Amino acid sequence: MRDHLVFYLNGIRHCVSGPLAACTVTDYLRSGVSQRLPGTKVACAEGDCGACTVLVGKLGAEGNSFEYQTIDACIAFVYQLDRCHVITVEGLQHQETLTAVQTAMVDCHGSQCGFCTPGFVMAMHGLVEQQSCDNNLTDDDLRLGLSGNLCRCTGYAQILDAGHTLNPVDITSVDSKFDTSSMLASLTSLDNGPVHINARHVAETNNSVVTNSTPPEIFLPTTLDDLLSRRAERTSATLVAGATDLGVQHNHGKFSPTDILFTQGVAELDQLEVVDNELVIGATVSWSRIEAFVREQVPEYHQILTRFGSPQVRHAGTLIGNLANASPIADSIPFHYVAGSTIELASVGGRREVPIEQFYLGYKQLDLRPDEVIVSVRTPLPTSNEHLKLYKISKRRDMDISTVTAAFWFELDDQTILSARIATGGVGPTIARLPKAEASLARKPFSLDALQTAGRLARDEITPISDVRGSATYRLQLVENLFAKCFHDLSASLSTVEV
Ligand SMILES: Cc1cc2nc3c(=O)[nH]c(=O)nc-3n(C[C@H](O)[C@H](O)[C@H](O)COP(=O)(O)OP(=O)(O)OC[C@H]3O[C@@H](n4cnc5c(N)ncnc54)[C@H](O)[C@@H]3O)c2cc1C
Numbered sequence: 394m395r396d397h398l399v400f401y402l403n404g405i406r407h408c409v410s411g412p413l414a415a416c417t418v419t420d421y422l423r424s425g426v427s428q429r430l431p432g433t434k435v436a437c438a439e440g441d442c443g444a445c446t447v448l449v450g451k452l453g454a455e456g457n458s459f460e461y462q463t464i465d466a467c468i469a470f471v472y473q474l475d476r477c478h479v480i481t482v483e484g485l486q487h488q489e490t491l492t493a494v495q496t497a498m499v500d501c502h503g504s505q506c507g508f509c510t511p512g513f514v515m516a517m518h519g520l521v522e523q524q525s526c527d528n529n530l531t532d533d534d535l536r537l538g539l540s541g542n543l544c545r546c547t548g549y550a551q552i553l554d555a556g557h558t559l560n561p562v563d564i565t566s567v568d569s570k571f572d573t574s575s576m577l578a579s580l581t582s583l584d585n586g587p588v589h590i591n592a593r594h595v596a597e598t599n600n601s602v603v604t605n606s607t608p609p610e611i612f613l614p615t616t617l618d619d620l621l622s623r624r625a626e627r628t629s630a631t632l633v634a635g636a637t638d639l640g641v642q643h644n645h646g647k648f649s650p651t652d653i654l655f656t657q658g659v660a661e662l663d664q665l666e667v668v669d670n671e672l673v674i675g676a677t678v679s680w681s682r683i684e685a686f687v688r689e690q691v692p693e694y695h696q697i698l699t700r701f702g703s704p705q706v707r708h709a710g711t712l713i714g715n716l717a718n719a720s721p722i723a724d725s726i727p728f729h730y731v732a733g734s735t736i737e738l739a740s741v742g743g744r745r746e747v748p749i750e751q752f753y754l755g756y757k758q759l760d761l762r763p764d765e766v767i768v769s770v771r772t773p774l775p776t777s778n779e780h781l782k783l784y785k786i787s788k789r790r791d792m793d794i795s796t797v798t799a800a801f802w803f804e805l806d807d808q809t810i811l812s813a814r815i816a817t818g819g820v821g822p823t824i825a826r827l828p829k830a831e832a833s834l835a836r837k838p839f840s841l842d843a844l845q846t847a848g849r850l851a852r853d854e855i856t857p858i859s860d861v862r863g864s865a866t867y868r869l870q871l872v873e874n875l876f877a878k879c880f881h882d883l884s885a886s887l888s889t890v891e892v
Pocket residue numbers: 439440441468631632633634635636637638639640641656676700701702703706709710711712713714715716717718722723724725765766767768793794
């Protein structure tokens with residue numbers, strides 16, 4: 394078993410063991426312990442501003458290329474980099490010349506104080522890497538692609554101008570700056586087995602390593618059996634998928650795990666497919682992969698995911714992390730409630746399935762035993778007479794926390810509602826179905842009147858509180874109004890006559 398991480402940083406091989414494996418990527422990059430790379434900035438340390446954006450190249454399926462995506466390094470941990478190539482803004486430099494992206498930022502006056510600039514440059518490089526080479530970036534590509542980056546002084550017009558001037562044909566891939574083939578050869582020659590880093594032992598025996606708290610033992614299993622047996626041995630260990638929730642908690646001093654089970658290397662958790670008309674999403678599949686996959690399968694779900702965090706967050710975060718984090722304002726859960734998803738759980742004792750609504754027992758309380766892990770989620774796809782509408786209401790369109798979420802699912806026979814399923818978030822301790830509103834709609838014509846009546850009933854089925862995102866009164870009105878909005882939005886696509 395390997396007792397250290399191996400990854401490349403700007404083309405240089407790094408072997409990491411001990412407590413450094415548990416620190417955030419920005420601490421690793423910026424601290425003198427490893428290699429001072431202060432071009433990667435830290436402003437919010439919460440994944441909100443993108444100043445810390447770096448490119449992470451993961452080995453492609455065949456092991457003969459890196460697939461580069463941006464992440465927020467401030468909320469990622471070093472153990473997430475095993476077998477990757479990380480590129481920071483310093484790594485873009487080639488013989489003292491600026492890259493085409495950097496030149497465009499200079500020419501278009503895209504930088505003033507410069508604190509956000511490395512993040513924007515890395516995010517634009519990430520966009521170019523994912524763009525097929527003969528297409529210019531569209532305005533939508535740029536606006537969505539840069540939605541995870543904040544600039545407080547330049548203003549976005551000049552930055553967007555810089556993006557518009559880029560011609561991907563003229564931009565050399567980041568790969569070409571490095572000896573990619575020897576990095577690939579070196580990483581693929583590592584044995585495929587698990588990694589175990591006993592950071593605690595090293596910290597205890599090596600006084601020269603300074604840490605703030607007791608570092609955890611870190612396990613990177615590569616098979617489900619191995620993950621489950623380690624889970625059974627260490628029920629207090631924390632499962633980590635994309636770390637977009639846990640990384641923020643770490644930076645707030647609220648995450649001090651005894652042991653870590655990092656799931657990303659477990660091949661069996663990588664499932665993303667449609668089986669018997671059910672969408673199956675494994676526990677390590679990132680939001681960006683899901684977003685691309687459901688574009689055709691469930692366009693409404695795809696649409697709501699374009700507003701989930703930022704590209705950096707979606708490249709790392711997972712559906713399963715969102716479900717297990719169990720926030721009442723988690724954007725994904727209302728859809729999975731009305732779609733009737735099933736959670737698949739596993740432990741050394743065997744497997745079991747739980748309908749998603751029974752998985753949530755109360756505020757942040759799950760029907761998940763200490764020795765279990767979530768393996769995947771199965772979701773029936775809508776049939777031709779089933780219609781879905783999803784809402785995320787937040788103060789800003791992009792990169793904002795929901796005030797209220799809602800999902801509507803109607804089974805229609807011509808213009809008659811055969812059945813309705815409705816779920817709301819942000820209006821109680823868990824996501825809630827609205828049985829009285831649903832019952833009032835059954836066998837009714839799909840009409841504004843029926844939806845408005847149901848909306849009024851819904852007010853009695855939710856228990857919102859007042860907080861910084863809105864008062865209880867506002868949330869009650871919002872939920873009622875969403876019923877009418879849903880009628881107008883869906884009737885447009887159904888050509889229903891308003892009554
Ligand atoms: C800047 C920012 C923006 C965000 N925007 C949104 C947003 O728009 N909407 C939204 O809903 N959320 C948002 N989030 C929250 C977060 O990104 C999501 O909840 C994400 O889906 C979490 O996934 P993860 O893989 O990163 O989870 P992690 O942080 O790795 O883990 C989250 C929880 O899941 C548990 N877990 C992980 N894997 C398993 C498993 N296999 N079995 C059991 N438990 C497991 C972990 O132990 C932990 O308790 C945002 C976060 C940030 C930092």
